Amino acid sequence: MSQEFESNTPIYMQLADRINRRILRGELQPGEKLPSVRETSVQSNVNPNTVQRTYQILEQSGIAESRRGQGTFVTEDPAILQSMRERLKREEIASFVRVMKDMGYEAQEIQHGIQEFLEEENES
Amino acid sequence: MSQEFESNTPIYMQLADRINRRILRGELQPGEKLPSVRETSVQSNVNPNTVQRTYQILEQSGIAESRRGQGTFVTEDPAILQSMRERLKREEIASFVRVMKDMGYEAQEIQHGIQEFLEEENES
DNA sequence: GTTAGTGTTCTAGTTATATAGTACACTAAT
DNA sequence: ATTAGTGTACTATATAACTAGAACACTAAC
Numbered sequence: 001m002s003q004e005f006e007s008n009t010p011i012y013m014q015l016a017d018r019i020n021r022r023i024l025r026g027e028l029q030p031g032e033k034l035p036s037v038r039e040t041s042v043q044s045n046v047n048p049n050t051v052q053r054t055y056q057i058l059e060q061s062g063i064a065e066s067r068r069g070q071g072t073f074v075t076e077d078p079a080i081l082q083s084m085r086e087r088l089k090r091e092e093i094a095s096f097v098r099v100m101k102d103m104g105y106e107a108q109e110i111q112h113g114i115q116e117f118l119e120e121e122n123e124s
Numbered sequence: 125m126s127q128e129f130e131s132n133t134p135i136y137m138q139l140a141d142r143i144n145r146r147i148l149r150g151e152l153q154p155g156e157k158l159p160s161v162r163e164t165s166v167q168s169n170v171n172p173n174t175v176q177r178t179y180q181i182l183e184q185s186g187i188a189e190s191r192r193g194q195g196t197f198v199t200e201d202p203a204i205l206q207s208m209r210e211r212l213k214r215e216e217i218a219s220f221v222r223v224m225k226d227m228g229y230e231a232q233e234i235q236h237g238i239q240e241f242l243e244e245e246n247e248s
Numbered sequence: 249g250t251t252a253g254t255g256t257t258c259t260a261g262t263t264a265t266a267t268a269g270t271a272c273a274c275t276a277a278t
Numbered sequence: 279a280t281t282a283g284t285g286t287a288c289t290a291t292a293t294a295a296c297t298a299g300a301a302c303a304c305t306a307a308c
Binding site: 131160161162176179180190191192193194195196 | 283284285286287294
C-alpha cells in the first residue's frame with residue numbers, strides 16, 4: 001500500500017499529481033467516485049486535511065468535482081479530460097525541451113537521446 | 125539584471141541549477157572563476173548566506189571548487205563535466221519518459237510529440 | 249429525525265527556508 | 279606586517295508552507 005512521498009515537494013501536490021495521472025491514463029473513469037477524504041487519508045497515511053487540499057486542487061483544475069455529503073467524482077466531461085491531457089502533454093514536453101536546451105543540447109541531440117532511451121528500455 | 129526566482133523551490137537550489145547549466149553548456153569555461161559570494165549576492169539580490177549554500181552544493185557535486193581566500197572556480201577536469209552532462213541528460217530523459225508514460229502515452233506518441241514540438245518551435 | 253458517511257473550515261504547531269549580523273580563516277599583493 | 283578580497287561558520291530571527299487535530303455542514307438512507 002501507500003507509496004512513499006518525496007520530501008522536497010508538498011504531499012498534497014504529489015498526491016494530486018498521482019490521481020491526476022491515473023485519471024488521464026483512464027485508470028479512473030469519468031464519473032467514477034474517488035475514495036473519500038478519510039479513506040484516502042488512511043490508505044496514504046497522511047492527514048485528512050492534506051487529502052482535502054489535494055481534492056480541492058483537483059476540483060479547481062476541473063478534473064474532479066466534489067459534492068458535499070456525497071463524495072468527489074471524476075468529471076463526466078470527456079472533453080475536459082482530453083484537453084487537459086493535451087495541455088499537460090505539451091507542458092511536459094516544453095519544460096523538458098527547455099531544460100535540455102539550457103544544458104546545451106540541440107534539437108537533434110534531444111530527439112536522438114529520447115530514441116536511444118526508449119530503445120534501451122524496450123530491450124530490458 | 126537579476127532574474128526572478130520561483131517561490132516553490134529554494135533559491136539556493138535554483139541558483140545552483142542556473143550556474144550548473146551555464147557551465148554545462150560551456151558559457152562558463154573549465155577553470156574559470158565564478159563571481160565571489162558577496163558579488164553574486166549583490167547581483168542576484170539575495171543574502172550572501174544563500175549564495176554560500178549554492179556554492180557549497182556546486183562543490184559537493186564536483187562541478188566547482190572553492191579555494192579559501194581565492195574564490196570558487198569551475199572544475200578544470202573536462203571528464204567531470206562530460207560525465208555530469210551525460211548523467212543529467214539521462215536523468216532528465218528518464219524522468220520525462222516516466223511522467224509521459226504515467227499519463228498513458230506510449231513510446232511512439234512520445235517521440236512524435238517531441239518531434240512535433242521541435243518543428244513548431246523552429247518555425248516561429 | 250437519526251445516523252453514517254461525506255466534504256469543509258478553522259486554529260494551532262512544526263518545519264524549512266531565507267535572512268541578518270557578526271566573526272573567523274586563508275590568500276595574494278603591497 | 280598590513281590590507282583587501284575571498285570562502286566559511288555560527289547564532290538568532292522572521293516568515294511561509296505544511297501538517298495535525300478537531301469541529302462544523304451537508305446528503306442520503308433508514
